[in-house]
Amino acid sequence: MAKTITIEPFTRVEGDLRIKVEIKDNIITDARASGIMFRGFEKILRGHYPEDALVFTPRICGICSISHSVAASSALAAVSEEFVPSSRGQIAKSIVHATETVMSHLTQFYIYFIPDLLNRRFENLKGYDSMLERFTPMKGTSVRRILEERKRFLEILGIIVGKWPHTLAIHPGGITKSLNASEIFRVRGVLRQFISVVEELLLGMSTEEYLQISSVKDFESLFLAENGNLSDLGLFFSFAREAGLMQMGKGSDRFISAEAYLQPDGTSFISSGYWDGEVSELEVEKITESIKFSFFNFREESISPFEDLSEPNRDKPDAYSWAKAPRYDGKVVEVGALARQVINGDPLLREFFHICGSTVFTRVFARLHEAVKLLNAMDSWIRYLDTSESYYSKNLLKSSAKGVGITEAARGILSHWIVIEEGLIKNYQVITPTAWNCSPRDEKGTPGALEQALLGTPIKDENNPVEIGIIVRSYDPCLVCTVH
Amino acid sequence: MMTKNLLYIQGQSCGGDTISLLSAEEPDFLTSLKMMQINILWHPSLSTTDGDEVERIFNEVIEDRRPLDIFVVEGAIPTAPLGTGDIYKVLGRPMIEIVKALAAVAEYTIAVGTCASTGGIPASGANPTMATGLQFHNKDKEGVLGENYRSRSGMPVINIPGCPPHPDWIIGTLYFIVEGVLKEEDLDYANRPSVFYNSLAHHGCPRNEFYEFKSSAEEFGQLGCLFEFLGCRGTQCESDCNNRLWLGRTGSCTRGGFPCIACTDQSFPQQNSRFFSTEMIGNIPKYLPKDVPKAWYIGITGLSKMATPERLKINSISPYPRKKGADSG
Numbered sequence: 001m002a003k004t005i006t007i008e009p010f011t012r013v014e015g016d017l018r019i020k021v022e023i024k025d026n027i028i029t030d031a032r033a034s035g036i037m038f039r040g041f042e043k044i045l046r047g048h049y050p051e052d053a054l055v056f057t058p059r060i061c062g063i064c065s066i067s068h069s070v071a072a073s074s075a076l077a078a079v080s081e082e083f084v085p086s087s088r089g090q091i092a093k094s095i096v097h098a099t100e101t102v103m104s105h106l107t108q109f110y111i112y113f114i115p116d117l118l119n120r121r122f123e124n125l126k127g128y129d130s131m132l133e134r135f136t137p138m139k140g141t142s143v144r145r146i147l148e149e150r151k152r153f154l155e156i157l158g159i160i161v162g163k164w165p166h167t168l169a170i171h172p173g174g175i176t177k178s179l180n181a182s183e184i185f186r187v188r189g190v191l192r193q194f195i196s197v198v199e200e201l202l203l204g205m206s207t208e209e210y211l212q213i214s215s216v217k218d219f220e221s222l223f224l225a226e227n228g229n230l231s232d233l234g235l236f237f238s239f240a241r242e243a244g245l246m247q248m249g250k251g252s253d254r255f256i257s258a259e260a261y262l263q264p265d266g267t268s269f270i271s272s273g274y275w276d277g278e279v280s281e282l283e284v285e286k287i288t289e290s291i292k293f294s295f296f297n298f299r300e301e302s303i304s305p306f307e308d309l310s311e312p313n314r315d316k317p318d319a320y321s322w323a324k325a326p327r328y329d330g331k332v333v334e335v336g337a338l339a340r341q342v343i344n345g346d347p348l349l350r351e352f353f354h355i356c357g358s359t360v361f362t363r364v365f366a367r368l369h370e371a372v373k374l375l376n377a378m379d380s381w382i383r384y385l386d387t388s389e390s391y392y393s394k395n396l397l398k399s400s401a402k403g404v405g406i407t408e409a410a411r412g413i414l415s416h417w418i419v420i421e422e423g424l425i426k427n428y429q430v431i432t433p434t435a436w437n438c439s440p441r442d443e444k445g446t447p448g449a450l451e452q453a454l455l456g457t458p459i460k461d462e463n464n465p466v467e468i469g470i471i472v473r474s475y476d477p478c479l480v481c482t483v484h
Numbered sequence: 485m486m487t488k489n490l491l492y493i494q495g496q497s498c499g500g501d502t503i504s505l506l507s508a509e510e511p512d513f514l515t516s517l518k519m520m521q522i523n524i525l526w527h528p529s530l531s532t533t534d535g536d537e538v539e540r541i542f543n544e545v546i547e548d549r550r551p552l553d554i555f556v557v558e559g560a561i562p563t564a565p566l567g568t569g570d571i572y573k574v575l576g577r578p579m580i581e582i583v584k585a586l587a588a589v590a591e592y593t594i595a596v597g598t599c600a601s602t603g604g605i606p607a608s609g610a611n612p613t614m615a616t617g618l619q620f621h622n623k624d625k626e627g628v629l630g631e632n633y634r635s636r637s638g639m640p641v642i643n644i645p646g647c648p649p650h651p652d653w654i655i656g657t658l659y660f661i662v663e664g665v666l667k668e669e670d671l672d673y674a675n676r677p678s679v680f681y682n683s684l685a686h687h688g689c690p691r692n693e694f695y696e697f698k699s700s701a702e703e704f705g706q707l708g709c710l711f712e713f714l715g716c717r718g719t720q721c722e723s724d725c726n727n728r729l730w731l732g733r734t735g736s737c738t739r740g741g742f743p744c745i746a747c748t749d750q751s752f753p754q755q756n757s758r759f760f761s762t763e764m765i766g767n768i769p770k771y772l773p774k775d776v777p778k779a780w781y782i783g784i785t786g787l788s789k790m791a792t793p794e795r796l797k798i799n800s801i802s803p804y805p806r807k808k809g810a811d812s813g
Binding site: 137 | 502526565613648704734
């Protein structure tokens with residue numbers, strides 16, 4: 001007999017999520033992910049001065065607020081007369097953006113994701129006692145340590161952008177503060193302190209050593225518990241294998257990513273692309289949004305975000321989410337750290353992906369792996385900073401124009417679409433990473449990526465369906481972003 | 485001291501107040517809970533319970549089978565359509581009803597952040613969801629709990645606005661409650677604990693020397709005061725940001741080079757005004773420093789501009805203090 005399980009409120013994700021699944025013969029046969037809260041940012045922004053997007057859009061989300069600032073500043077740059085941004089300012093922007101992403105990745109792992117693995121379901125697996133000791137919420141040794149070190153790491157944001165979340169320092173032409181020599185030194189100092197914590201706690205080796213690893217075989221030889229690595233990553237990897245996470249929650253095998261983190265040499269740390277077995281160029285005009293199953297009025301077919309006016313309608317029949325359903329070339333794609341690393345050709349992630357596909361393990365591991373890579377890159381970016389120029393350069397907005405600002409938030413591609421007319425915002429649309437990953441069905445009835453990952457999943461014990469929590473949180477959903 | 489039960493819910497929030505709370509220090513978040521013997525019944529991003537278990541906790545509290553010492557709300561509460569709040573249902577009930585039911589049994593009710601305090605961003609502009617704060621809607625006592633609401637302790641909703649609030653403001657307020665020392669006379673006109681809100685963001689701003697002589701930055705990235713041209717409301721904003729400092733006591737808005745936008749104010753986000761440039765009526769800023777009459781402002785400004793040292797004139801429009809060897813002022 002089919003059984004329906006509804007989980008609401010869904011704890012340890014950002015914002016309000018409802019997950020409804022149907023289970024038949026211990027297999028998930030239907031899955032619906034709903035964003036249940038709505039604020040109406042896109043309506044609120046209409047009629048505002050364009051630069052007000054820098055005030056309002058970071059406040060869509062308290063955990064990826066800088067990513068919204070970066071996307072908004074790029075959207076404003078796209079509707080400005082030609083100008084040259086401050087090159088130091090742009091690198092400082094990359095540094096604070098990366099700080100937020102690293103923090104988000106580590107917080108998600110230690111605070112949001114891992115408690116599901118302490119479920120009684122896994123109590124007989126090897127390593128369970130160590131898992132409890134390190135990862136019990138609020139008490140585990142590693143959890144306490146990361147909560148302490150987390151805020152110390154965030155001093156980088158205090159020094160460069162004054163406060164967080166919701167700084168106003170990030171502008172199209174750089175940042176509002178020109179860093180002096182002492183501040184540049186302090187930023188590097190805070191970073192080095194934090195890197196040493198990550199090396200000790202997460203890796204059990206230096207970042208340089210870690211970043212040498214380029215094959216799954218080498219990774220296994222270093223990180224499997226029986227090979228003596230006592231780090232959190234080693235414990236997690238060994239336990240994840242025992243718990244079946246390498247295969248659990250198979251999602252979409254198509255990815256997209258956008259350019260992010262401008263580097264001193266002019267390249268981007270993350271490049272853009274579309275993955276469908278191989279990398280091709282990302283074409284922005286192929287992004288559309290369906291609202292067939294979303295609480296918005298008026299249309300059946302997918303349209304460009306520039307034309308979307310998002311009129312809410314809570315009573316629309318069949319609708320079940322405030323999230324829209326973005327699609328790329330009409331297809332469901334996944335976004336986030338795994339998408340970025342696969343598209344960017346990271347050898348270790350590519351190999352894991354070829355072996356497992358997009359699963360709970362590869363999605364969670366990609367975040368940790370990317371965090372280490374970002375920390376390492378940040379150190380080299382800081383060395384480019386000096387006091388040779390202002391970190392800000394002024395831009396002049398056109399009075400009528402449209403443009404899009406695209407970047408990568410921790411959870412994946414983030415785009416801001418702006419239309420200005422006579423100096424005011426006529427339309428502003430935001431497509432967030434979690435809208436891509438946790439969308440409802442589209443007009444063709446195709447379920448979103450998370451819904452697909454849940455479908456077909458065996459549930460061992462209907463009275464303790466821990467698989468659902470693990471799969472959902474492996475996507476690191478941010479519903480406050482999604483249902484702006 | 486007895487253990488106090490705390491229940492934390494998020495309405496229309498960005499989660500930023502919780503994120504800010506996690507940056508608390510001396511005591512940090514976990515130590516502070518221990519020190520104050522606070523037991524978190526449920527928090528949406530920190531608890532391990534979800535689904536039906538949360539519903540059971542809510543019901544036990546609402547039916548008075550479990551004491552609720554401190555009820556914390558982050559985020560605005562929508563009332564659309566037509567005051568029903570049906571637009572935002574959790575566990576099959578409009579959020580507005582859950583909030584009212586929990587507030588009715590709470591010993592103390594706290595609105596954390598500007599959204600819960602006075603409506604904030606979701607309640608601004610077109611206010612598509614008819615969002616409002618717990619007890620206030622902007623300056624008026626027209627929030628969802630109504631003008632006459634009192635928690636069981638006899639206190640109105642205690643507001644801790646800020647977008648986000650400094651973690652000290654939240655933890656400090658909890659501490660005063662747990663210690664039993666917070667009285668109604670400790671709250672200001674906006675029902676904020678005055679100890680955190682009775683100074684100005686301007687106090688302690690490192691740009692104060694520039695302010696005194698009206699030597700102002702003309703664009704961002706420069707050292708001068710942000711009041712005259714770049715929209716700073718630090719002289720009007722009631723908060724202690726520049727003395728307390730954020731994120732390990734390392735920064736503040738004006739230290740980050742951008743204007744204070746008065747996010748602790750009841751009317752935040754201010755409608756129809758610029759955030760990044762100072763609006764003028766004639767050549768006088770539309771919003772003057774708190775309690776300063778216009779005529780005096782004009783007089784003092786004129787005088788101080790005449791007395792501005794050369795050093796400040798140059799540095800105010802430079803990204804760094806001028807180099808050694810330049811003419812002294």
